[in-house]
Amino acid sequence: MAHSQPQQAPTAPPATLFLFGASGDLVKRLLIPSLYSLSRAGLLDPSLRIVGIDVAPGDDDSFRQHLEDFLASQADDAEAGGVDLEQWPAFAQRLSYVEGDFTQASTYRRIDEIIQASDTGNALFYLATAPRFFGDIAERLGAAGLLDEGEARYRRVVIEKPFGHDLASAQALNARLLSVMEESQLYRIDHFLGKETVQNILIARFANVLFEPLWNNHYIDHVQITAAETVGVEKRGSFYDKNGALRDMVPNHLFQLMAMVAIEPPADFNADALRSEKSKLLGAIRPWSKDEARHNSVRGQYQAGHFRGQPAPGYRDEPDVDTDSTTETYTALKLMVDNWRWEGVPFYLRTGKRMSAQDKEIAICFKPAPCAPFRCSEAQRPESNYLIIQIQPDEGIWLDFEAKRPGPLMAMETIQLGFAYKDFFDLPSATGYETLIYDCLTGDQLLFQRADTIENGWRAVQPFLNAWQETPHVDGYAVGQDGPANADEFIKRDGRQWHRIGGEQGQGPL
Numbered sequence: 001m002a003h004s005q006p007q008q009a010p011t012a013p014p015a016t017l018f019l020f021g022a023s024g025d026l027v028k029r030l031l032i033p034s035l036y037s038l039s040r041a042g043l044l045d046p047s048l049r050i051v052g053i054d055v056a057p058g059d060d061d062s063f064r065q066h067l068e069d070f071l072a073s074q075a076d077d078a079e080a081g082g083v084d085l086e087q088w089p090a091f092a093q094r095l096s097y098v099e100g101d102f103t104q105a106s107t108y109r110r111i112d113e114i115i116q117a118s119d120t121g122n123a124l125f126y127l128a129t130a131p132r133f134f135g136d137i138a139e140r141l142g143a144a145g146l147l148d149e150g151e152a153r154y155r156r157v158v159i160e161k162p163f164g165h166d167l168a169s170a171q172a173l174n175a176r177l178l179s180v181m182e183e184s185q186l187y188r189i190d191h192f193l194g195k196e197t198v199q200n201i202l203i204a205r206f207a208n209v210l211f212e213p214l215w216n217n218h219y220i221d222h223v224q225i226t227a228a229e230t231v232g233v234e235k236r237g238s239f240y241d242k243n244g245a246l247r248d249m250v251p252n253h254l255f256q257l258m259a260m261v262a263i264e265p266p267a268d269f270n271a272d273a274l275r276s277e278k279s280k281l282l283g284a285i286r287p288w289s290k291d292e293a294r295h296n297s298v299r300g301q302y303q304a305g306h307f308r309g310q311p312a313p314g315y316r317d318e319p320d321v322d323t324d325s326t327t328e329t330y331t332a333l334k335l336m337v338d339n340w341r342w343e344g345v346p347f348y349l350r351t352g353k354r355m356s357a358q359d360k361e362i363a364i365c366f367k368p369a370p371c372a373p374f375r376c377s378e379a380q381r382p383e384s385n386y387l388i389i390q391i392q393p394d395e396g397i398w399l400d401f402e403a404k405r406p407g408p409l410m411a412m413e414t415i416q417l418g419f420a421y422k423d424f425f426d427l428p429s430a431t432g433y434e435t436l437i438y439d440c441l442t443g444d445q446l447l448f449q450r451a452d453t454i455e456n457g458w459r460a461v462q463p464f465l466n467a468w469q470e471t472p473h474v475d476g477y478a479v480g481q482d483g484p485a486n487a488d489e490f491i492k493r494d495g496r497q498w499h500r501i502g503g504e505q506g507q508g509p510l
């Protein structure tokens with residue numbers, strides 16, 4: 001089958017990229033590998049400079065060495081990205097280091113000097129720092145005049161997640177940031193939006209005429225959005241224990257998936273048009289009362305058990321986690337969207353750590369076909385068609401489809417029609433950060449969150465936070481199980497069931 005070759009993206013314009021928090025985990029594990037990959041692909045201007053800023057003692061050489069050592073340790077690990085270091089020496093010339101405190105004026109004077117000495121006035125400030133610094137750093141950049149844009153120069157700020165920990169804190173952070181810069185200068189990262197398979201939802205929905213006529217409450221019974229992980233909290237116990245699965249995954253990643261799947265067609269694929277549709281969608285999520293939120297949610301926490309034959313600790317045994325913690329590591333929610341398209345169609349969202357398999361998917365469950373032509377018994381009733389948008393792994397799109405089983409009887413069987421990425425494209429083993437950093441450098445905000453989207457997301461989540469604060473009950477599930485037992489009861493009471501986790505797609509009859 002013929003496929004068009006990808007168009008070559010243009011090289012991003014020259015700039016100085018300042019990485020605040022340069023000695024941290026995000027920079028070494030995700031940002032530098034992505035920048036290295038962009039550089040190798042010829043997507044960074046040769047004069048682009050990357051300046052790390054951190055309190056950790058160091059200089060240009062030690063910074064370069066620390067990053068090289070880390071990448072070398074990953075070099076043979078295909079799962080970790082398996083990096084080829086051949087072009088590292090050239091890339092390393094882009095890197096320099098400023099030992100400085102984010103809370104000291106001297107750091108900002110140094111930044112100013114670096115920009116003044118550079119060939120370009122363009123500067124991108126990437127705040128890879130603990131969230132408590134976001135407002136402070138932005139204000140200090142503003143006060144030092146470093147956010148003043150000009151005809152021929154941009155000044156942009158990238159903010160990592162988490163963006164607030166509830167509605168009030170997200171509103172306060174937006175207000176602080178927008179007091180020193182314009183929305184057009186602000187890039188709020190959600191790395192799920194950098195994933196090819198997430199962006200593909202827009203193409204699948206809006207570049208194919210066959211889905212749109214069915215994409216509404218006349219034909220869709222309900223939607224399930226799942227992000228199941230096999231990993232636990234790893235080294236992030238201290239962060240995670242204060243946040244939990246809901247804050248960590250729902251108002252950001254899962255709501256972005258929900259928005260991609262449920263928005264109205266935007267008038268244009270520009271940032272404003274798309275982000276307005278997303279904001280409208282998230283703003284239409286029905287605000288539950290506290291009692292409704294309690295009724296429409298499940299909270300679980302993993303307990304010691306076995307994972308693939310090996311003993312595995314429970315959440316409360318993890319480092320930096322309170323031994324009496326009631327933080328959820330699993331949550332399932334039911335949401336309703338109050339607009340014409342989705343009236344009466346529940347959206348079930350679930351996410352959890354230490355589950356049976358890694359599986360990020362959106363399952364659109366269509367209403368069953370009428371039974372009449374088949375004069376069918378319950379046993380012969382056509383199954384509901386599921387459309388599965390598989391984000392990771394087995395990336396692709398599958399449709400469960402009823403087919404006649406050969407033979408004298410009018411018997412049917414569910415088979416799958418499918419598109420597997422691997423059959424058509426080389427899907428880069430990218431984290432999402434490559435695309436997003438490139439977009440920051442080229443000034444494309446399409447895949448970044450806007451203030452109103454963020455606040456509408458928190459507004460929908462706030463009733464669950466309020467309800468759970470009042471009743472901080474959490475149900476246990478053993479490591480390797482797909483949530484607590486009442487997660488199944490939760491969806492069964494609506495006459496529905498969860499789509500299987502970890503089922504391989506495109507493997508013939510189900």
Ligand SMILES: NC(=O)C1=CN([C@@H]2O[C@H](COP(=O)(O)OP(=O)(O)OC[C@H]3O[C@@H](n4cnc5c(N)ncnc54)[C@H](OP(=O)(O)O)[C@@H]3O)[C@@H](O)[C@H]2O)C=CC1
Binds near residue numbers: 022
């Ligand atoms: N790590 C990850 O996988 C992901 C992280 N994120 C987000 O990215 C951000 C960064 O995360 P991560 O890299 O893990 O965090 P780290 O804590 O590993 O990195 C932050 C760095 O900033 C340094 N620092 C702290 N205070 C100051 C200061 N006053 N002046 C200068 N430097 C300072 C820290 O030094 P010290 O260690 O001495 O405090 C540390 O080196 C967070 O917002 C996180 O939520 C988002 C997605 C994934």
Ligand SMILES: O=C1O[C@H](COP(=O)(O)O)[C@@H](O)[C@H](O)[C@H]1O
Binds near residue numbers: 191248
């Ligand atoms: O932001 C986060 O995302 C990861 C999951 O991202 P993925 O790209 O590995 O799918 C999650 O494990 C982490 O807890 C959360 O903070």
